[in-house]
Amino acid sequence: MLTTLESHKYLRQHSIKPSVQRTAVMDYLMNNRTHPTIDEIYLALCPNMPTLSKTTVYNTLDIFVERGAVRALVIDEKNARYDIDVSAHAHFICRSCGKVHDIFNLKSELFEFPKLSRFSINAVEISYSGICDKCKGN
Amino acid sequence: MLTTLESHKYLRQHSIKPSVQRTAVMDYLMNNRTHPTIDEIYLALCPNMPTLSKTTVYNTLDIFVERGAVRALVIDEKNARYDIDVSAHAHFICRSCGKVHDIFNLKSELFEFPKLSRFSINAVEISYSGICDKCKGN
DNA sequence: TTCTATCTTTGTATTCATTACATTTTAATT
DNA sequence: AATTAAAATGTAATGAATACAAAGATAGAA
Missing domain, CATH: 3.30.1490.190 (Ferric-uptake regulator, C-terminal dimerisarion domain)
Incomplete structure (x- = not known):
């Protein structure tokens, strides 16, 4: 269930340096295949990472999408959604x-x-x- | 080129009362098949309808979409876009x-x-x- | 025509996702 | 330890969309 090692590997495969925050976001995406919004990811990680900034979640997903590790979905007119399955x-x-x-x-x-x-x-x-x-x- | 009569007919076919504003928006959509945003429609109509409110443009497109006269596109992460071709x-x-x-x-x-x-x-x-x-x- | 009720339009204020940006922190290297 | 680059953070700003109350227009009944 915990896939931190997989996350690290997957991040490195996409030339993304696996910081603590990036790994946490990637773990979340791998374990929650619900096409979450930025806010859902942020709120889910906050309890375990009280200093996490929402801007970091934005930055993180921007780089994930840029490197092809994650797909951004334009399907919900309210928010962007993210899919680990590309x-x-x-x-x-x-x-x-x-x-x-x-x-x-x-x-x-x-x-x-x-x-x-x-x-x-x-x-x-x-x-x-x-x-x-x-x-x-x- | 001017399609006000067509617009009236098309609006009535979709059970939409053809007010001045609605007709102007429908005319615009029929003559400009560029999948315009609310803002583009508003700015294009303003010169000829100085009292037009942007809220009216929102209301108008909401009812068009609700009645199936127009399609709302979720393709541009920035704005909703509208297509008269359903x-x-x-x-x-x-x-x-x-x-x-x-x-x-x-x-x-x-x-x-x-x-x-x-x-x-x-x-x-x-x-x-x-x-x-x-x-x-x- | 006038009254009345309903529908439509308008303008303002608010919400909220996203972006911009400056500062601080962290990590890697010499 | 000192230096440098990369990453994270927090605040402020932007801007699309919504909420809502008030004003205006329209249609039907008396």
């Missing part, structure tokens, strides 16, 4: 509770980039929305 | 200039909803990102 998969956001879920096992063709002369595409995001079962009441 | 198509955002472009003629399968017991899906958004040709310098 493999090809889609997401679902519930319009009622706002939770974001992974959708795996879609055809790989969905994630291919169309060949267009006008643009150089290097990422795709597939986002479904609707109501989750919990919010629908069963 | 048919199935994808978008591309340039990471450099921030402009959002339509991508038509993709396979219709891309826009089908996966059948999942956990969620009731009622919308999909396919967003590509990268660099546009203008920003790449040719």
Whole structure:
């Protein structure tokens, strides 16, 4: 369950120096695959790291995304969300509770980039929305 | 080019009472298919409607989206963007200039909803990102 | 037409995520 | 230990979006 060693390895693989704060954030992302917001990460880590600054969480996720260690999701109009799983998969956001879920096992063709002369595409995001079962009441 | 009559018709089709402001916003969306932000719409209309309030633009687009007359795009982390074309198509955002472009003629399968017991899906958004040709310098 | 009720618009104030930036702390090297 | 660079911190500022109360417009009934 504790994956500090894995975090260190993963950070080094992405040329990110594993400071205490970065390791804590990475541990959190690896153990909580809920596409957390900056605030959720910050609040979760605060109890064990009282001196942690929210700016550090912002900086940390910026560098994670920049180095390709983490994916930033633009699916929730309120906040940015972060996903430790950078493999090809889609997401679902519930319009009622706002939770974001992974959708795996879609055809790989969905994630291919169309060949267009006008643009150089290097990422795709597939986002479904609707109501989750919990919010629908069963 | 002036589409006020079309706007009225389109608004009524979606059960939206065509006030002066709503008609102006709808005209703008029909004539400027650039996925504008609230601010862009507001600034464009201001010269001809000096008393227009930005809150009205927010209210107006909220009702347009609620009634299915317009699609709200979550693709630009800075602002919401609005698209008068509610048919199935994808978008591309340039990471450099921030402009959002339509991508038509993709396979219709891309826009089908996966059948999942956990969620009731009622919308999909396919967003590509990268660099546009203008920003790449040719 | 006038009255009334409802809908729409307006302006201000507030919230809150994100960014900017200067300062302090930490880590690595000589 | 001294030096330097990198990282973390805290505060202030920005700006999109929302809340809300007041003013204005519209439609229907009397």
